[in-house]
Amino acid sequence: MILVTGATGNNGLEILKRLASQNVQARAMVRDRNRAKAITDLGFEMVEADFDRPETLPSALAGVDRAFLVTNSTEHAETQQLAFVEAAKQSGVKHIVKLSQFAANADSPVRFLRYHAAVESAIRATQMAYTFLRPNLFMQGLLNFRSLIVEQNTFYAAIGDAKVSVVDVRDIADAAVAALTEAGHEGKIYDLTGPQALTHTEMAEYLSAALKRQIAFVDIPPEQMREAMVGFGMPAWQADGLIEDYAHYRRNEAAAIASGIEDATGQAPRQFEDFARDYAAVFS
Numbered sequence: 279m280i281l282v283t284g285a286t287g288n289n290g291l292e293i294l295k296r297l298a299s300q301n302v303q304a305r306a307m308v309r310d311r312n313r314a315k316a317i318t319d320l321g322f323e324m325v326e327a328d329f330d331r332p333e334t335l336p337s338a339l340a341g342v343d344r345a346f347l348v349t350n351s352t353e354h355a356e357t358q359q360l361a362f363v364e365a366a367k368q369s370g371v372k373h374i375v376k377l378s379q380f381a382a383n384a385d386s387p388v389r390f391l392r393y394h395a396a397v398e399s400a401i402r403a404t405q406m407a408y409t410f411l412r413p414n415l416f417m418q419g420l421l422n423f424r425s426l427i428v429e430q431n432t433f434y435a436a437i438g439d440a441k442v443s444v445v446d447v448r449d450i451a452d453a454a455v456a457a458l459t460e461a462g463h464e465g466k467i468y469d470l471t472g473p474q475a476l477t478h479t480e481m482a483e484y485l486s487a488a489l490k491r492q493i494a495f496v497d498i499p500p501e502q503m504r505e506a507m508v509g510f511g512m513p514a515w516q517a518d519g520l521i522e523d524y525a526h527y528r529r530n531e532a533a534a535i536a537s538g539i540e541d542a543t544g545q546a547p548r549q550f551e552d553f554a555r556d557y558a559a560v561f562s
Contacts, residue, residue: 279341279459281371282474283362284348285324286314288418289377293346293458294320294453302403307338312481329358332365339369344458346501347397348377354517356393373407373464375457377450380414380469380532388522402532407464409457409540411450414471414532415523417553418447420481427485432494436503436524437478441533443483445483446548453542472547475533483549488554489561500525 280297285306297304298320308314315374329337329349339345339514345366349355366374382394394412397523401408423433450470457463461524476484482495498506500521507517526532539547 279343279435281307281327281338281345282343283307284350284377285322287315287348287350288447289348289450289454290346291316292447293454294322296451296455296486297459298322299457300455301537302455305338325388329362330354332361333366333498335362336369339365339371342366342369342371344373344375345371346375346454346458347379350392350451351516351519352504353513355397359397359398359506363397363404367404367406371406373409373458374401375409375454375463376401376452377410378410378412380412380471381526382410382412386526388526389519391526406551407442408469409463409465411453411457412467412538413445414449414468414469415442415444416447416450417444417472417548417550419444420485420502421429421557421560424561427493431492431498432504433478433482434498434506435478436498436500436521437528438497439479440528440530442527443473443475443533443535443538444550445470446470446553449543449547450518452545453539456542463542465540468542469534469536470538470542470547471534471536473535475535481554484554485551485561488551488558493561 282290282293282304285308296529304315305325307327308324309328311324311326325338326332349358378394380390382390382391384395386392398410478495482493492526504517504521
């Protein structure tokens with residue numbers, strides 16, 4: 279049995295759609311089944327459990343031999359994931375596929391990269407089989423700027439002209455499904471990137487072509503970006519973490535192009551042009 283956590287999030291739902299298309303039996307972990315209609319429509323078994331209540335995890339893990347691990351971005355994510363790893367070990371799970379992050383490292387100045395490295399280390403220590411998926415910045419992250427792009431034909435970030443090898447969430451889901459359903463992915467770490475390293479200005483050009491109107495990218499100072507995110511209601515800890523992420527990007531530490539998508543799936547990763555075309559209606 280496969281357990282998919284984070285089942286109502288973008289990554290979890292994309293994985294479930296692919297499992298459904300392949301008629302793979304799986305279980306979706308949700309906090310509230312009444313708010314998970316999309317999963318109900320896919321026909322999967324659902325189990326209610328909460329990362330913040332570790333005592334609820336064993337019932338979700340009963341009979342599970344492979345699990346996909348992802349949590350929402352919260353200041354408790356490391357604690358939540360470590361609790362899940364321990365519960366999985368106690369429940370006899372044989373293989374964890376963890377959604378990590380590109381450049382995860384215990385010594386990183388970026389808090390998110392440190393926490394992912396800590397969880398990876400804990401999984402290794404259990405002696406369970408593992409597959410670590412380390413995606414770069416999501417192309418779908420631009421959906422956070424949807425209202426600005428729709429209303430002002432503009433989006434902003436503190437990144438300058440640094441290049442980032444952004445990756446499509448749909449490719450991440452394909453890699454996760456491969457790791458969950460096929461042999462040979464145990465002990466593998468896949469760096470997941472797109473086939474191009476792009477500046478945000480170049481992304482704006484692709485969006486302009488797909489939307490048939492001019493979209494502009496504007497570089498802003500980190501302080502201004504943080505102020506804007508907090509102003510939109512983002513918690514201060516998350517805004518600070520994203521500023522660290524963007525400092526990492528700005529230092530050109532996320533420009534490398536890796537073969538992880540093709541290594542995991544046998545297919546070439548989607549280009550940003552594909553994303554811009556496929557999501558054009560969302561930005562229109």
